[in-house]
Amino acid sequence: MAEPARGRIAWFQEYGVYAAVGVLLLFNAAFTPHFLALDNFRTQLVQVAPIVIVALGMALVIGTEGIDLSVGSVMALSASVIALYLGYGAAPAILMAVLAGALVGAANGALVAFVGVQPIVATLALLVGVRGLANVLLPQLKEFVNPTLVAIGSDSVAGIPIVVLAAVALTAAVAFVVRRTTFGRQLVAVGGNRAASRLSGLPVRRILLTVYVISGALAAVAGVLATSRLQASDPTSLGLFMELSAITAVVVGGTPLSGGRVRVLGTVMGAVLMQLLQATLIKHNLPQSWTQMAQAVIILAAVYAARERR
Amino acid sequence: MPGRDAPGSGAGTAGRTAGPVLEARDAVKVFPGVTALDGVSFSLDQGEVHALVGENGAGKSTLIKVLTGVYRLDGGEVRYRGERAEFGSPLEAQRAGIATIYQEVNLVPQMSVARNLLLGREPRGRLGLIDFAAMRERATAVLREYGIDVDVRRPLGSLGLGVQQMVALARAIQADARVVIMDEPTSSLEPREVETLFAVIAGLKARGTAIVYVSHRLEELYRICDRVTVLRDGRAVHTGPLAGLDRLRLISLMLGRAVSEVRAEGLTKFAGHHDSAGEPVLRAEGLARRNLLRGVSLAVRPGEIVGLGGLLGSGRSETAKAIAGALPLDEGRVSVNGRAVPGGSVPAAIEAGVVLLPEDRKAEGIVPTLSVRDNIALAALPRLSRAGIVSEAEVDRVVAAFVDRLRIKAAGPHQPAGELSGGNQQKVLLARWLAMNPKVLLLDEPTRGIDVGAKAEVQALIDELAGDGLAVVLISSDLEELVEGSDRVVVLREGAVAGELHDDITEDGIMAVIAGGGHG
Amino acid sequence: MTLTETTRERAGTLFRQHGALVVLGVLVVAGTLAFDTFLTPANLTNIATASSFLAIIAIGMTFVIISGGIDLSVGSLFVLGGVLAAYGSQYGTLAALALPLAVCGLFGLVQGVIIARTGMAPFIVTLAGLLAARGLMLSLTGEGATTYLVEDETFAAIGQGSPAGIGYPVFVTVAVLAVAAVFLQRTGFGQNVYAIGGNEDAAALMGVPVSRTKIIVYLVSGLLAGLSGALNAARLSSGVTILGIGLELDVIAAVVIGGTLLTGGAGGLTGTIAGALLLGVIQNLINQAGGLTSAFQQVVSGAFLAAVVIVHRFLSRRAAP
């Protein structure tokens, strides 16, 4: 009787984000001049890449019923560290930046897993402190001319920007981790029922720690990419409010904040949806007030469609 | 459904005259993938105790939730006191005079006992504000009637499940109810508490209250129930007086098999005593934990089933947890095959071959968002993967084997475990541990909330495992199970060993030790 | 074996509830010893007044968090409330108060209804609310370009008057706190808030009107954010448009430092107030110390916050598992 309707609902729950992206694409194809150009899609993908990368880490953290507010500040820290170590060449600088991100992640993870501080507070403390640290290390924006770093930000391989390739590769890696590895299975179990996971002998603390380290490292990678795109290290404004964008992408993509589930491709689509929306509003030259209200509506609609029914 | 309404219905305000107080007619409830109720008709008369039985997943809890406004019907109707009733929420049903104790303790663990007990009917003082002193007094007094003596300011969650169950009972029955519905109220209760409960039920019945009683413990049904309705696969297959209904017949109705077939299998639970010679596999010595355990020692040989007896709060669950590394110890040591197991670490215990089936499967067992498959494979994942990558084929093999062996009823291996019936969840947990090939199996209430069929299966399984040389510690509030299943029963009292029964294990014997008569 | 709470457990509970107060006390003593300009009436009233706006919002947030939710929209509602109050002040005192309360209350109400009726996560619903309220504020002010000035003397006095040297906002905070505390601790509504935060399903089965309670909780949060914004507008004599960004995080920090668990079901208001004051004192001490670069100040604030929650966590760790 009600079966077909139920089927449709389930479909929407699963693929609502994809449908929304499709609708936006159609709208733009019809009403936005110069939208259907290769360059345009490249621009959108390049802009969304750092958000996607941060959101991947965020999705893992959210899968464990946590949250990581410090990601934006980690991006800034990554920018500072790059500027600091660029003298040794691009590779060591990037390495140090990612290491710094992982360290911040470890601090988050330690607070959450070992001290037992609630994730939102622990990472809030680091959100504040790490942004400050980024500024202490590098008091102001600093341009660079390092050819390798500039190339990472602006070159393409086989017509696809390196930044986008990085995002695709990391998405594949995270999807693999979530779907195929022991760690991936364990992390959603920890998010689904921590006590049960502990009693089943899972190394709950280590899993939590690792998840935050991954999130920090991914945020740092996003910081590297954003910095190389900007051709300057900007510890003040890089990654501001990134945590909200990333969380939005994750949740719009269908991963519940209550943990126990991670949707990797959904997360990517969530980020793409928000990017396309932003682009649409900018291209149609709508004022900021409109942009914000439209985002509110889209977020609600997307999450409403994908919500778990009871 | 149309035209089924008796002509002139609604006119016959059935107040105190005959006719059902509460009724379901052709009730249908569909969940994604499962038709939980498939046209169930059920009627409850005034002053009767009506048993509702059936296998796990038969739809008992769903029927209750439909009757009390938790779920909306997909078809059919609910009638209360002769009129069509559509309760929008449990609150409405409660206000109308239907008190319900839902399956699984459903209270707020962070709140104090008193607040839980009196939520929604707190004593008011001046200006209509809550009077906490009065609340404490009232709560303490009420619980004392049920034989529970606790500091009612403590968070409920810090107490054992049994106490929580009693609080839930006390809470529900307090209200002036016309109908009281109890979904497996005794699953965590001790004989003493069960007696208290039965006394309460008798009192209610005498007042003319109608009672719906769900339990998998058949002997209880025969003691207190007047009529019985049997559910099978979402259908009501039998309703009638319980007296005169043969126990085998009842079981055959629940299982949907011929009586002869059931008789042939017998009510097989435990095969009997095992050959348990040799050195103990598990040795626990002087386990102590502030306020909980005071020097418990225990030894279990391979192939032996050691029962743990005792009242609520006597420390049985804590003992099991301590051995499994889930409770940090102040003192004491645990060893397996003579090798010491580091305390306070679950992975270390598992490594040594000690596993625990926890008492509270909802809070400590099932990961509701994960599939049946992932739940079963959870603990064994490291063994089922190579270089950190899960071998799906291996997982499928193990899962399929256990779903089959334990007859886990699910829409498929990918159904979220949170959607399974309680009994099937328990089987999933059992499978999770059996997949680990343990040496020592600690079972805390392994058959709690499991139907007769499954219970027999689980018991047979436990027997079989012991026969294979596993050392088993069995905690059960079901004295019958303890008596029949154990080779030896260790009785705990107030966190210490009070006595031990070897050869002649009887319910009376256990009760005597519990009461303080000094065996062993 | 005792079945009553052990002293250690009780100390733990006590500390969780009043830990912020203890830390606050320690900081005040330290501040007094370190700086002569700290324990002066002027400085203390400054801290109290400045903290009161945060405190009022945090009171609403405490209800939300105890109920198991979260409200990210309060920063935006704070600035929206201020703009509306300043705009409304041209029509008199009543309008200056009623307009922000009505609009922000409505925002809270709608968020509450969406959360209660659709089961969507509060985090995401109120994140949308954050964006929508800010968008509305921007469109009311010509993309932030227009600053409405408070035209009404009486209304301005509510923000600026200071009988006995203590600003009205402090009195308002105390009044709001008193009323809120009675509601939270001594009424059925308050019990329901704790119950749904502790275990929503159980609460529903126990007959708690879950939807209604949630809706009220977000309504209260919206109202208080609007009230705080209006008071602030009165104090500043204008509807400043650049306020409130990231304020929700400060508010959440205050509530959590105050011992309310984000998991819901536990916590209280006195801790929240202490948490709000604690944030104010930390800021004040950083300023007193001087000499720190702005970047370093942030490092110190972050470290402070982390230290407070760690200490808090260790001291309140319960004896029993």
Place this chain on the structure above:
Amino acid sequence: AKAEAPTATANPADAQAQQQVVKSPSAPAGGGCTIAQHGSPKFDLKSAVVGFSQSEKEANPFRIAETKSIKDEAAKLGIANLKVTNAQSQFSKQISDVQQLIAQGAQLLVIAPLNSDGWEPVLQQAAAKKVPIITIDRKINARHCADYVTFIGSDFTEQGRRAADQMIEALGGKGKVAILLGAPGNNVTTERTNGFKEQIAAKAPDIEITFEQTGEFTREKGQQVTEQLIQSNPDIDGIYAENDEMALGAVTALKGAGKKPGDVKIVSIDGTRGAVQGIVDGWIYAVIESNPRFGQLAFATAQKFLDGEPIPEKVIIEDREYDSANAKDSLGQAY
């Protein structure tokens, strides 16, 4: 750690040229504000407690130069007791910062306000204690002399007009222009936008403003918005960026889209070294300066006030312009 080698070094000889020059001391007919009128007690600047409240983190060239010039000048004058606070872009914090400075006994307040409105609580306390206030770079909407002594800074509307003049010149009075707006709600944004639009409307009706989106004063947002812009409006002729950071972001975006220097004319405001270098490289057409070095002027004005001289309501400073003609030579003067 080892950073990349710096690209340019400051030339101390430029120091003099960098100082602010007063454009309009405009002593009004009323004679300005004297210490007698204000009511402040006389004190010796050197031994006084002076409070300086900075609005934003010292993380962009403007704020760095501003704070540094205040601190340097105080050191030079031998003012031992300078208390500095930073509001980290939170207006509420700035209010309590200044209140705290007053509570700590500040006798003179130099404020770089985050916002022009909303200073009532501070003004009341300052008035009660008769603490003179000098605001720099942004003004406070309040009563001259009663509430504050003077405002020293640029005229943002005028900056917008001058940017428009440059744009008109660049485009020959005809074309399509995009505006990269500053942060919404900021007075600076509003005034620089208004000045620009006024002037375009008045002087070059053939220039069409087809696009205005906020870049929030940051390089990253400037880049992102410009990337979207040149996709959807490939025929854009000029970009007016309301600060240098956004202009430099726009340059990166144009480079990325394969444009050549000069394809799109960029005019911006601030005068940071990066932007002036942009002119040299041909990417930016012109930059209107907004000079952040307030130290000398602020303390000189304070001293005059203490000496009893009348102080005008506004001290508007002369802002330079950089274009292809002078950029190379003036590089050392940019901050």
